[in-house]
Amino acid sequence: MGLLDQEFLDDNIIVTRTEDLLNWARLSSLWQLGFGLACCAIEMMATSASHYDFDRFGVIPRASPRQADIIIISGTVTLKMALRIKRLYEQMPDPKYIISMGSCANSGGPYWEHGYHVLKGIDRVIPVDVYVPGCPPRPEALLEGLLKLQEKIRSESLRKKV
Amino acid sequence: MKSIEEICNILKDKFPDYEIQLNTEYSTDNFLILKSENLFEIALFLRDNEETLFDSLMVLSGVDDANGEKKKEEDGSETINGGTLSVFYHLYSIKLKHKLTLKVSSPRENPEIVSVSSIWLTADWHEREAYDMYGIRFLNHPDLRRILMPYDWEGYPLRKDYKNPEFYQGMKIPY
Numbered sequence A: 001m002g003l004l005d006q007e008f009l010d011d012n013i014i015v016t017r018t019e020d021l022l023n024w025a026r027l028s029s030l031w032q033l034g035f036g037l038a039c040c041a042i043e044m045m046a047t048s049a050s051h052y053d054f055d056r057f058g059v060i061p062r063a064s065p066r067q068a069d070i071i072i073i074s075g076t077v078t079l080k081m082a083l084r085i086k087r088l089y090e091q092m093p094d095p096k097y098i099i100s101m102g103s104c105a106n107s108g109g110p111y112w113e114h115g116y117h118v119l120k121g122i123d124r125v126i127p128v129d130v131y132v133p134g135c136p137p138r139p140e141a142l143l144e145g146l147l148k149l150q151e152k153i154r155s156e157s158l159r160k161k162v
Numbered sequence B: 001m002k003s004i005e006e007i008c009n010i011l012k013d014k015f016p017d018y019e020i021q022l023n024t025e026y027s028t029d030n031f032l033i034l035k036s037e038n039l040f041e042i043a044l045f046l047r048d049n050e051e052t053l054f055d056s057l058m059v060l061s062g063v064d065d066a067n068g069e070k071k072k073e074e075d076g077s078e079t080i081n082g083g084t085l086s087v088f089y090h091l092y093s094i095k096l097k098h099k100l101t102l103k104v105s106s107p108r109e110n111p112e113i114v115s116v117s118s119i120w121l122t123a124d125w126h127e128r129e130a131y132d133m134y135g136i137r138f139l140n141h142p143d144l145r146r147i148l149m150p151y152d153w154e155g156y157p158l159r160k161d162y163k164n165p166e167f168y169q170g171m172k173i174p175y
Helices: A018-028 A039-048 A079-091 A102-107 A139-154 B004-014 B036-048 B123-134
Strands: A070-074 A097-101 A130-132 B021-023 B031-034 B056-064 B069-072 B078-081 B084-092 B099-107 B112-114 B137-139
Touching: A018 A139, A039 A070, A039 A097, A039 A102, A039 A139, A070 A079, A070 A102, A097 A102, A097 A139, A102 A130, A130 A139, B004 B021, B004 B031, B004 B036, B004 B099, B031 B036, B036 B099, B036 B112, B056 B123, B099 B112, B123 B137
Parallel strands: A070 A097, A097 A130, B031 B099, B112 B137
Antiparallel strands: B021 B031, B056 B084, B069 B078, B084 B099
16 A cells, blocks of 8 residues: 555654555545435445445545546446436546446446436446446445556556556 | 216117127227228217216327238338327226227228227327328328427337338448
């Protein structure tokens, strides 16, 4: 991790790299856009609730894309909704991250062949950082996806988003 | 509580000139087949007459009868010419506890059926859905827009000869 490289005798000083500090701050408070689509959103809400407690990873739902760092695409993305998701994504400030949750958001899921109204994977519209498989994924799987995303952010550099 | 035969007889007594046909050939509930031009008057009568009192429209749904001339295209898809599109009305009387199903058909090339949304408000959104999915136009409807698909969508997805478009607003649709 590299945050606590050296500790001085004075207990208020820690020496670290700027990059590590920024990454640590980012990955520890991933504010989430309060946005749900289908049955996956029910699991996402369960993940937020007390039993699984998303909050302990710093994930707090925000009502506005302007305050959000991460958007979890939790459910079936219809073509009509895809345009709105794209706009929400564009309204989020950088750095921003996307978790694609469940089969529908990953690839269209059960609608892959006959879903005339379904976008076959949210990655056709916006770039995805982590895919969580499942239909719907259990809260444990979504937590795993979030930990994967944190791992990814931890290795980011200041110059370029990984 | 009245059976569909009794209701059919009441209607035939009241409207001797109208074509009202009782269909019993399916294993589902029997239903009455009406002419589109008589629908509004009969529906209003069914709601207000004391013997029927159909105060509730449970559901209104479009159907593609696919009874026209079918033609195979080179790419394996199918087009249908002629035939009819239909609308089924499922009525229920909360006071008298009886049910009735009506069917009205309209030609596929120019499907127009008079709206019953001024009789049962339930019909408002259901007719918009039937319009959205089958392209059936409901005359005198107060606000006949698509209800589920985007307003700029082309075609009517639940028709049997519907073909998926390749793109919508720059997004590829097929897998």
